[in-house]
Amino acid sequence: MASGSGDRKYDPNKFRKYTFDTEPIPRLHCYHPDTDRLIANERPVVITDTHLADTALKWDLEYLAKHLGSGQHTVYRSKTHKFKYYDEKKIKNLPSFTPPTQVLRMTFAEFLDKLRNPGKDRYYLQQALNDTVGKQLVLDYLGFNWDYVNEQQRKFKWGPLTSNLLLVGMPGNVTPAHYDEQQNFFAQLRGYKRVLLFPPEQFGCLYSHPIHSPHDRQSQVDFDAPDLARFPRFREVRGHKVVLGPGDVLYIPMYWWHHVESLVDSEVTVSVNFWYKGGTVDKIEYPLSIQQKVAIMRNIEKMLLEALHDPDQMAPLLCDIVKGRYD
Numbered sequence: 001m002a003s004g005s006g007d008r009k010y011d012p013n014k015f016r017k018y019t020f021d022t023e024p025i026p027r028l029h030c031y032h033p034d035t036d037r038l039i040a041n042e043r044p045v046v047i048t049d050t051h052l053a054d055t056a057l058k059w060d061l062e063y064l065a066k067h068l069g070s071g072q073h074t075v076y077r078s079k080t081h082k083f084k085y086y087d088e089k090k091i092k093n094l095p096s097f098t099p100p101t102q103v104l105r106m107t108f109a110e111f112l113d114k115l116r117n118p119g120k121d122r123y124y125l126q127q128a129l130n131d132t133v134g135k136q137l138v139l140d141y142l143g144f145n146w147d148y149v150n151e152q153q154r155k156f157k158w159g160p161l162t163s164n165l166l167l168v169g170m171p172g173n174v175t176p177a178h179y180d181e182q183q184n185f186f187a188q189l190r191g192y193k194r195v196l197l198f199p200p201e202q203f204g205c206l207y208s209h210p211i212h213s214p215h216d217r218q219s220q221v222d223f224d225a226p227d228l229a230r231f232p233r234f235r236e237v238r239g240h241k242v243v244l245g246p247g248d249v250l251y252i253p254m255y256w257w258h259h260v261e262s263l264v265d266s267e268v269t270v271s272v273n274f275w276y277k278g279g280t281v282d283k284i285e286y287p288l289s290i291q292q293k294v295a296i297m298r299n300i301e302k303m304l305l306e307a308l309h310d311p312d313q314m315a316p317l318l319c320d321i322v323k324g325r326y327d
C-alpha cells in the first residue's frame with residue numbers, strides 16, 4: 001500500500017492558517033540511509049513503506065464499530081475545535097482550573113451517535129488499545145509490522161512500548177501544541193492530519209504551563225490568537241510541517257512540540273500512535289543535549305515547587321537567582 005503518497009486527496013487550503021513560517025519535514029523510505037540518521041539525531045521524519053500498521057488501514061468507523069468491542073472508551077467533548085490535554089490528577093494543584101473539555105466514557109456505538117448528532121459540540125475518541133478490543137482487532141494489532149518497530153526500538157535504544165493510543169477525531173479537531181516525554185511513531189490510518197512540529201530548542205518561545213498545572217507540557221499560547229504581549233518570543237517560532245495520509249508514519253521525537261489538526265470539512269480521521277519510554281544514556285556527554293536540558297529544567301521546577309510548597313514563590317526566587325547574576 002503506497003504510504004500516503006500517490007493517491008493523496010486533500011485540499012491544503014483546508015488547514016487553519018497561523019502566524020509563523022514552516023518548513024517541510026523530510027519524507028523518506030524506511031530503508032533510506034538518512035531515515036535512521038534523522039531518528040538517531042531525534043529529528044522528525046515521515047517514514048514511508050514501513051507497513052507498520054497496514055492491517056489497520058481498514059479501520060474505518062464501520063469496521064471499528066464491529067470489532068472495537070463493547071468496552072467503554074475515553075472520549076473528549078469540546079465546545080471549540082481545540083482539545084487541549086489536561087492531567088486530571090493535577091487539578092487539585094490549581095483550584096481555579098477550568099477544564100477546557102469534558103472527559104466522557106462511552107461505547108463506540110455511543111461515540112458514533114455523537115459523531116452523527118454532535119450538536120454544537122465536537123468529540124474526539126482517544127483510547128489506549130487494550131484487551132477489551134474484539135478478536136479481529138487483536139489479529140490486526142498482531143499483524144502490525146512489529147519486526148520493523150521492534151528493530152527501531154532496539155537500534156535507537158528506546159525504552160519499552162508504553163501504549164498505542166487509538167485516535168478517532170472529527171474533521172477540524174485540533175490538539176494544541178504540546179510536547180511528550182516519550183518517543184512516538186505516529187501512524188495515520190484514515191483521513192488527513194497536519195502536524196506542526198517545533199524543536200525543543202524553542203522551549204523559550206512556546207511558554208509551557210507551569211509543571212504543577214494540569215496543562216503541564218502544553219503551550220500557553222493560543223495559536224489562533226497569540227497574546228504577544230504575554231508571550232513575546234512566540235514571534236520567533238519557526239515550525240516544521242507535514243500532512244499525513246493513510247499509511248504514513250511520522251516519527252515525533254521526545255520533547256518536540258507538536259500541534260495536530262484533522263483536515264476540516266473532510267472525513268473522520270483515525271490514527272494510532274506508538275509511545276516508547278526514552279532510552280537511557282550509557283555515559284553523560286557534554287555539552288548536554290537540549291532534551292537533557294529540558295529534563296533538567298523540569299526536575300528543577302519540580303524540586304523547587306516541592307521545597308517551596310507555593311507556586312507564587314517560584315518566580316521571585318528564580319528571578320533572584322538569575323537577575324543581575326546570570327543574565
Ligand SMILES: CC[C@@H](CC(=O)C(=O)O)C(=O)O
Pocket residue numbers: 126167174175180184186252258260261271273
Ligand atoms: C494525542 C492526540 C494527538 C497526537 C499526539 O499528540 C501524540 O500522538 O503524541 C492527535 O493526533 O490529535
Ligand SMILES: [Zn+2]
Pocket residue numbers: 178179180258
Ligand atoms: Zn503528543
